[in-house]
Amino acid sequence: MTLEGVKKSYGGGKSPLVEVLHGIDLQLVEGEFAALLGPSGSGKSTLLNIMGLLETPTAGELRIADTATASLDDAARTALRNRYLGFVFQFHHLLPAFSALENVMMPLFAGQGRVTSQDRQRAAMLLQRVGLAEHAAKQPVQLSGGQQQRVAIVRALMNRPRLVLADEPTGNLDTQTANEVFALLHELNREDGTTFLIVTHDQRLADGCPRQIRLLDGRLQPDGLVSPAPSASGR
């Protein structure tokens, strides 16, 4: 994924026009594990939503797998999102009317309109991988916060996305659980080669990431442009 001069403004019309992102150039390398750091209000969620094709940039271009996305319509963006991207939100956002297993299958179900028994097996395998095999049939309210977030993480992996975007996935978890969730993300990255971009406040968790991207007042900090060599990382 490549971003070229991405700008985003809100407002206009009656409310004053505010530019939140002032021209972001960024490239994510296949298979990397990057943390996006920055103070509250610096535009991290906005950037992530743009990369997730949930919002359109005011200016600039975003390429996913060599496809320019700025001029695509909603249906095409939805299809790209479904095919290449996985999401993990701060508030896990599981669907309460569906069981854990069904929640995991949802990205596939939503994109294709139906699921096969093979898809069901894959969802069960993913749940097993995060130690929730016996909770597959439970409703989200019957699970703890950490369990719910783990369901949300494997849900993001269901469609075998190239890139998983996670917005403060550990934001409302206690330290112990947050560590476990981060360890799980690292493991999934190593084993499957899926690219991860993870927004976090927590410098300690970010230190565990091979690449750190810093955002301040809508601009990337210079050091964020350079990807440190894997050997130089904290791990």
Place this chain on the structure above:
Amino acid sequence: MNFVWTVAWRLLREGRFQTALILAGVSIGVGVIVYITAIVSGLQANIIDRTLSTQAHVVLRPADIVNQAPLTVPGSVKLADIAKRTQRENTIANWGSIVARVRGTPNVSAVAAMASGPGVAQQGGVRKSIVLMGVDLDDYRQVVRLDNKLKAGRLLLPTGTALIGKELAADLGLQPGGRLRLQTATGGSQSMTVGAVLDFGLKDLNKRWVLLPLREAQNLLGFQRDVTEIYIKSERLFEAESLAANLALSTGLTADSWQSSNGQLVTALKSQSASSLMIRVFVTFAVALGIASVLVVTVVQRQREIGILRAMGTPASRILAVFLLQGGLVGLFGSLFGSLLGAAMAEGISRMAKTEDGSPLFPVVLDSELFITTALIATLVGVLAALLPALRAARLDPVVAIRG
């Protein structure tokens, strides 16, 4: 497992209270519609049935005799007004060929010729004014049902017998086998045996109608071989008017359909149908608005989940379909419950409203066609009512839900 069906179903199941509310609304609406339809069509069928039990669907009568106006030259002075002539006893002479021709007309199921005219029945010094109706009983029974009107005696009409109404029988103290004298203004007079006593369903008819063999009526009334009316039964009741128009053209006689002979009744039935239609239309609107308003609330409440589904790559069209389907399902299930409710109410009413002899006042008409049409319409109305809420759901910005 289909996405649209599964999600629509789960959302309905999850929103128990709203689903129950909306289902109750649709059920009550559909119940009212089914009830009104069943009652009104039962009532109307019954009224038409009763009215036509003593009438033919189409009656042919001799054409009016009119005076020809003298040719007038424009600008000339008109010297006399020409009034319609008194109508002499006007009869149909060549009726044999006309009956044959009418029998061959499509949509005609039975034909009976009749010679009728005023007369007097006399017995033991009591004189009653009557209508003589000379018929061939076999033909006549094809047009007008008699077996359900028989009170006493037998439905046979050999020479020298007469079938009389029960009021006349009471007035003259007659029973089957009794004798009475029939007289006419032209001087005809003949003694007859009572073959049967009939109940025509109306007091006036029971006082006056006397059925006798055609030949004897013609003699008494001085018609020679002529008849005065030709009774026709149509295969399709509600096409009697066009049949009458056809027959008037093809025979040159005056043709009256049952609708034109019962103008007030037809008007009353039509306005009843119109008001029942109005009620049904307005109830349908109310139901549609109810579905729409509950679904709008649901969309607002489900905003977050819709946003998540969209963020995970659900096409907007699929979200639209989910909510349209919810509307359709609510319409369909509501109409099933509502049909049961309406049918139960209609049955209950027809059980409560009874005539003095214990038979229902009117039968309610509950046919499968009513239920199938109702279910189809309710489903369609549900889908249409869901259109606005569904569009709203499909246009939701996922970011708003995610940022929460």
